[in-house]
Amino acid sequence: MTKPNEISRELTPEQRTELLGILKVRFEKNRNRHKELEWTDIQARLEANPGKLWSLHEMERTGGEPDVVGQDRQTGEYLFYDCSAESPKGRRSVCYDREALESRKEHKPGDSAMDMAAAMGVELLTEEQYRALQELGSFDMKTSSWVRTPAKIRSLGGALFCDRRYDTVFVYHNGAESYYAARGFRGSLQV
Structure with missing residues (x-):
């Protein structure tokens, strides 16, 4: 049983069925993202990993539209990225990390x-993963997404974000404490 303020990391049978249905439809609709993979193998892996299924539910719930974008040849794990056209709506207006959040004196993001x-x-996607995602379609044409920032840049107060404009993927920097209504983040998950 969960405590009053604790989030359950288990899906109900109905939530599981609904999520698997959504993921299957998205998988079939976007075969270009995973030409060599079969849904039945992915579904079996998901059903065997309820914690990962919960994470995919969170990706979906916050507007990420997760989909399979590949498979790790060494581990056999399937790789899911947020594939929503724009940075997920339920994850925007956030600064980069806890340190940045605590450094703000006023007008703190949530x-x-x-x-x-x-x-x-x-x-968070790395810059390399973000660029790989952009090979599968055109994402963040109106928004931008924070990406994992190298420690050296972060130690100097900065953080990186990416977007796609003029048919080109751009990487930019900002103070890690900054936040904008059109900037969120994209996640990755290995299952």
Whole structure:
């Protein structure tokens, strides 16, 4: 039983069925993202990993539209990224991390990208993963997404974000404490 303020990390049978249905439809509709993979194998892996299924539910609930974008050849794990056209709506207006959030004296955002990702059980995309996602379609044409920032840049107060404009993927920097209505983050999850 969960405590009053604790979030249950288990889906109900109805939630599981609904999520698997959504993921299957998205998988079939976007075969270009995973030409060599079969849904039955992915579904079996998901059903065997209820904690990961919960994380995918959180990705979906916050507007990420997660989909399979590949498979790790060494571990056999399937790789899911947020594939929503724009940065997920339920994860915007956040600064980069807890340190940045605490450094703001006023007008603090409600959360940080790193804290939200950790709570969801996902990782922020790296710049390399973000560029790989952009090979599968055109994402963040009107929004931008925080990406995992190298320690050296972060130690100097900065953080990186990416978007796509003029048919080109751009990587920018900002103070980690900044936040904007059109900037969120995209997550990745290995199952």
